Amino acid sequence: MLGKTDSPQDAIARAVAVVGLAGVALIHVLDAPGTFEGPLYKGLLYVALITGCLAAAGALIRSSDARAWAAAVVLPLGAAVAFVISRTVGLPGGADDIGNWAESLGLASLFVEGAVVALGAVVLRERLSSAPERNKLRTWRFAEQRPS
DSSP states (O other): OTTOTTSHHHHHHHHHHHHHHHHHHHHHHHHHHHHTTSOHHHHHHHHHHHHHHHHHHHHHHHOOOHHHHHHHHHHHHHHHHHHHHHHHTOBTTBGGGTTOTTOHHHHHHHHHHHHHHHHHHHHHHHHHHHHHHHHHHHHHHHHHHSOO
16 A cells, blocks of 8 residues: 555555655756746756756655655646647747657656656545544554543
């Protein structure tokens, strides 16, 4: 069960997420030099994404903290949304990518980002679905210990 943080499945999920986050970071490192030729904010967003993905991967190496999993979902999801916006209506100051759906690094990035988002969403859903049971148990133990 992916909701248990000490299970072999959790260790495998964390390893896959770490590799996926490293892949997102690598793809954006390879694509980053061209982003600084346009508006500065695009290059800075790339740097923030790369740094965030590596930090989330590092956190997932150490533990299966829900905050690290949340970052593993939000960061690649934000990158994918920005990619779609840049190809449809365009980003501010960067309408040159509108309609450019055939860029190989962009497509590879969408694939890896989608896989990491899907994995992270499954892990977080499992955690949330098992959370009420833990809360009920805590409440029951607390009620059991109260003096009458």
